[in-house]
Amino acid sequence: MDRIQSAIAKARAARQGDAPTGRARAADPGTGLGAIAEAWNAMPSVTLDPKRLRAGRMVAYHGGQEAAPFDMMRTKLVYQLRERGWTRVAITSPGSGSGKTTTCLNLAFSLARQPELRVMALELDLQRPSMTGLLGLGSGHRFASVLEGMRRPEDELLRVGPNLAIGVTSERVAHSSELLASSRTGAEIDAIEDRFRPDVMLFDMPPVLVGDDTLAFADQVDCALIIAEAEQSTVSEIDRAGEILAEHVQILGVVLNKCRFSESGTGYSHGD
Ligand SMILES: Nc1ncnc2c1ncn2[C@@H]1O[C@H](COP(=O)(O)OP(=O)(O)OP(=O)(O)O)[C@@H](O)[C@H]1O
Ligand SMILES: [Mg+2]
Numbered sequence: 568m569d570r571i572q573s574a575i576a577k578a579r580a581a582r583q584g585d586a587p588t589g590r591a592r593a594a595d596p597g598t599g600l601g602a603i604a605e606a607w608n609a610m611p612s613v614t615l616d617p618k619r620l621r622a623g624r625m626v627a628y629h630g631g632q633e634a635a636p637f638d639m640m641r642t643k644l645v646y647q648l649r650e651r652g653w654t655r656v657a658i659t660s661p662g663s664g665s666g667k668t669t670t671c672l673n674l675a676f677s678l679a680r681q682p683e684l685r686v687m688a689l690e691l692d693l694q695r696p697s698m699t700g701l702l703g704l705g706s707g708h709r710f711a712s713v714l715e716g717m718r719r720p721e722d723e724l725l726r727v728g729p730n731l732a733i734g735v736t737s738e739r740v741a742h743s744s745e746l747l748a749s750s751r752t753g754a755e756i757d758a759i760e761d762r763f764r765p766d767v768m769l770f771d772m773p774p775v776l777v778g779d780d781t782l783a784f785a786d787q788v789d790c791a792l793i794i795a796e797a798e799q800s801t802v803s804e805i806d807r808a809g810e811i812l813a814e815h816v817q818i819l820g821v822v823l824n825k826c827r828f829s830e831s832g833t834g835y836s837h838g839d
Contacts, residue, residue: 603764607685610726619703627673630680637670637677640822644674644767644792645684647819653789654765655756656819659772659781659812661804665796666824668697671771672733678767679731687724687765689734691784692773693743698735710734711743713759714752720759732763743773748783756787775808785815792819797826 615628626633648654658671668690675688690698690710699708704725712718713734724732746752760768770788772781785791791812795805809818 603685603762606721606762607726607729607732609721610724610732611721612726612728613704615727616703623701624669625672625676625701627676627680630677634673634677637673638680640670640674641677641681644819645678645681648767648789651789654760655768655770655788655790657770657772657781657784657788657791657816658794659791659808660774660794660796661776661800661808662796663695663774663777665774665794665800667774667794668692668701668771670792670794670822670824671769672698672701675731675733675769678769679728682730684766685730685732685764687732687734687759687763687768688771689768690736690771691747691780692771693736693740693746694773694778694780696736696739698733698771699737702733702735704735704737706737708735708737709740711736711740711746714746714749714755716751716755720755720762724759724763732765744778744780744783747780752784753787775811776804782811782815785812788816790817790819793821794824795821797823799825 615625617628620628627637628634630638644656648656658667658674660667671688675686678684678686688698690696693711699705708723708725709718710723713720713723720734724734726732740746756768770784772784772791775781781791793805793808793812805821809821812818
């Protein structure tokens with residue numbers, strides 16, 4: 568636990584220091600509430616299968632005791648974002664399989680149980696997309712096409728309930744790093760934010776130490792949350808991932824996932 572605490576202290580120091588925030592904020596074009604509601608209503612809505620969600624560890628969809636760690640994370644996140652006027656959060660990790668996608672979706676479900684929030688979860692792990700499988704959405708989805716300027720956001724975003732939108736991609740996308748680094752991607756994300764006005768945009772990213780996709784996209788987000796895997800992610804890996812990211816983006820904290828001995832028994836422990 569000491570090692571994790573030291574990683575957290577480093578992340579906190581990086582955040583409180585003068586690390587760059589990455590992106591300049593877009594000017595407010597004054598989108599009216601009616602236009603925002605219309606834009607959300609125009610998205611196709613999907614109904615998720617509770618059995619499928621349970622099998623994929625989507626415990627925060629319905630709330631309750633199992634959702635408690637995500638609800639805690641949600642509340643801390645909302646405070647931090649509001650305090651700083653931020654909306655965009657990258658969810659990443661040092662290596663693969665630490666629980667990024669599970670955390671991203673559960674956090675999105677937890678946030679969306681607050682009806683006054685508009686929430687987006689966008690899958691940008693384009694090398695290993697897994698959300699369609701976890702959510703039971705089948706094939707043929709390609710949110711990446713919106714970033715390429717080939718499809719409109721309302722053609723690819725899916726609405727879950729009134730206030731959660733997800734953008735998923737069924738198949739691996741070639742040249743994902745170049746796509747994520749492109750100015751078109753930045754412009755498309757800005758356009759989505761202007762039109763749909765989400766309070767929170769969660770980006771499910773690839774691991775930092777495996778490729779440059781997350782780094783390529785870092786200047787598009789306000790902050791990053793690092794998901795470390797208990798007994799798998801080493802402190803030097805967490806440090807390295809934190810150092811790489813902190814040059815470009817503020818680090819919000821480290822979440823220790825898959826703890827066998829977490830206080831709540833849920834496998835999650837919060838670093839911030
Ligand atoms: N708290 C947890 N306890 C036990 N298993 C978990 C926990 N969180 C996630 N998992 C499991 O770990 C596996 C990897 O999770 P997930 O796909 O969310 O990780 P990831 O970091 O997104 O992986 P990748 O790097 O491949 O995208 C899944 O089988 C998931 O169900
Ligand atoms: Mg994943």
